Amino acid sequence: MPSYSPPIKDMQFVLHDVLGVSEADVPGYEEMDREFTGAVLDEAGKIAAEILAPLNPVGDASGCTLENGTVHTPEGFSDAFDKVRDGGWTALDCDPEFGGQGLPYLMSTAVGEMFSAANMAFNMYQGLTHGAYNAIHAHGTDAQKKTYLPRMVTCEWGGTMNLTEPHCGTDLGLIRTKAEPREDGTFAITGQKIWISSGEHDMVENIIHLVLARIPGSPDGVKGISLFLVPKFLVNDDGSLGDRNDLGCGGLEEKMGIHGNATCVMNYDGATGYLLGEENAGLSAMFTMMNEARLGVGLQGYAQGEVAYQNARDFALDRLQGRDVTGEKNPDGPADPIIVHPDVRRNLMDQKAFVEGARAFTFWGASLIDRGHRAGDEDAERMISLLTPVIKGFLTDKGFETAVLAQQTLGGSGFTREWGLEQFVRDARITMIYEGTNGIQSLDLVGRKLPQKGGKAIMAFFDMVKEFIKDRSGQDEDFDTQFLDPLKTASKDLQAAATYFMQNGMKEPNNALAGSYDFMHLFGHVCLGYMWARMAHASRAALDAGHEDTGFHETKIATGRYYMARQLPMTATHLARIQTGAEPVMALDAERF
Incomplete structure (x- = not known):
């Protein structure tokens, strides 16, 4: 049976060392010190690991049944839902006027990652309710809010x-x-x-x-x-x-x-x-719900990657097969654990580097939503509007890929139900499809989000990355060569792709649309590269300050170095594909397919 361990230490690192939430000038963030966020995450983690995760294979095996117009959920789901509801977890970031706790959306996002990783199908029941709550809260009359929201906050009503x-x-x-x-x-x-x-x-x-x-x-x-x-x-x-x-x-x-x-x-x-x-005006009202849903789906994508990675890592540490070519590492056993083999290491490093980068990216996106809603920051709202299709599309594509890599780590065992990896692969697959397929996300990114307000948001993104690089250049040669230089190169690739669209997409729109999917992935890699540079900088600062957990921060830097060296160079491939234009894509007449 698969297991799940809440990555609370990593979440705390992103919240406090990278994003500096308690010092941020966002109303409500001043209360989010390490002790408070740690207490919330610890309690949510217990529910995820002890209640929701054991029900995940149960729900997968039995599914839901329809009888006389009523849908019966899997055994154990209703009791678990009562525990989540009674603990106030459905009300975490909801308006106190209607019974919510009023915490920032970022806290709800962190808790949502654990619940989704532990049991994605279960967490969808409250997730959809939260989205409907948001739409009514934003567009409903006072009477509608009074009638429906209090019991949707508590999830007495779905x-x-x-x-x-x-x-x-x-x-x-x-x-x-x-x-x-x-x-x-x-x-x-x-x-x-x-x-x-x-x-x-x-x-x-x-x-x-x-x-x-x-x-x-x-x-x-x-x-x-x-x-x-x-x-x-x-x-x-x-x-x-x-x-x-x-x-x-x-x-x-x-x-x-x-x-x-x-x-x-x-x-x-x-x-x-x-x-x-x-x-x-229904479509714009529904998008109030869908925008949050799309960030939530991006979260689902990497959350399935996280739980799949955890189980692949544990398997690789335990499974004995073959010997290390540089010398046996388990002389008292019949073979070495497979984690000694470079190809298994590559597989696991791809998983680990993606999941940790994706978490930082998503938490940053959630903080932009808080800044927009709580502080009225229009620049933050424009930025998250630009990034939403990247979060949804890139993180679910890569989340599914990560689950497949984790399954591959287990070899034949990964193909069997006993180990649980095949469920993570199947569950992750829907994230690439619902709330707008990832192809639609890329079209939305290039066709709508990129040119909005004359490209103001994408220019702000470029300026932000440039400022980050400028402020930290020349302080440490290793950091420059391992993090800042690759980030600068990748950012230039993204700018070159955007320039290509401007120069070639106006007169021939298919030149932009044919490259939109590559652009979404190129953008996603740059975002994760930016987050890894921020995380590595934070870990270096912690080590310089004499932080006692040197192993955590050294591991963080090494993982980031892997991403910058082995994954971020994919931006050049995506740029090259974009610059071929529409002709290779549109060359065949429809009847020739």
Whole structure:
């Protein structure tokens, strides 16, 4: 059976040594000293390791079942959900006005990593509820907030997002779900939605569905989409539950992974719905939910990589096969542990360097969200808007790749259910698909985010990296050659790619679109290179200050050095592919495929 150990020491390092959260000028961060964050992470880690992780293979093996319109979650899920809910973990960063604890989003992100790594399918139930809470909090009326948010904060009631229909996913302008106005101001919602995570289950009293639909007479395309709040049970004026609404789960998807989460076909047959936000502004309202969801999916990607890496590392330390070519390391045994072999080391170093860099990148992104929301920093909001498709797309591609590498470390054992690695691979695979496929993320990055405000955000990113390099150059020759010089080269590759798009994408858009996926990965590598340079600098400072845990910081520097030497040079490959333009991609006529 696989195991999971919360990486709390590494999280604390990122929070305090790299991001310096308690000294940051973000409201609420002044309370986040090491003792406080350590206490929160320790308690969350116990739940992740002792309650959620043991249920992960259980949920995978049994899945969810649909019986008489009710979805039954796997054995043990409901009790675990009660423990998470009763501990206040669902309310961590929610508004105190509605019963939340009001902590920064960054703390919720750190806890979310542990819960996702321990049991991704389970954590999706509260994750979707949190996203629906955010959309209602941002766009709901005072009455809607008062009615729904307190019990969504506690997860007594769940939440979902309903976008996709059988005939359309990415192109939401094609949706057919109707919202017929009624005289009492409500709407009759009729249509079918598919692939609805947590759409129906037995762990909550009510489920609040956020449904995209079209009011008759509205404009064609996405400009005519509105967002509706459609509860499973109608809510009486006194807050009690009323009649069952005219909606239901029409079936459960049979999936490659995340078996413990109910992925539902939802049928709406004149269900009572309430307009959320303005008419015909539903897509922008839903993006309030989707932007957070996309960062959360990026987190899921590297979290699956983290738990897979932990199990691969433990296997490599224990499994005896062959002898070290430089001399046996286990003379009393029949063979050496496989971790002595350079190719196994390469495999594990790829995993370790990615996961630790991805964590720092995601935590930094979460801190930008806090800075934007709590401090009203528009520059931070522009930066995280730019980085969101990179976090979602790059980290899930690489997270899946990391899970596969971890599976490979185990050889034949990795292909069997007993060891659990094959579940991590299957569960990680969905992260590259939902909340907008990674191809869509790259198109969003290049087509929308890159040119916004005249490229202000990407220029700010370049300036930030330049400033970092300038301020630290010349202080230590090894740091310059091992970290700053590779980061400078990679950043120049990113600038060259952006320049290529500007020079060639305007007159021939396919030149930009054909290179968008490579650009997303190029950007991702630069971001991880930037984070590794920051982490290495922090560890060097700790060693210079006489920090007692020299092994931790020396390991951090060595891991960062590996990433800069072995992974960051991929930026040159991505740039070369981008600069070939659209011709190699578009050369074949459609019928020749």
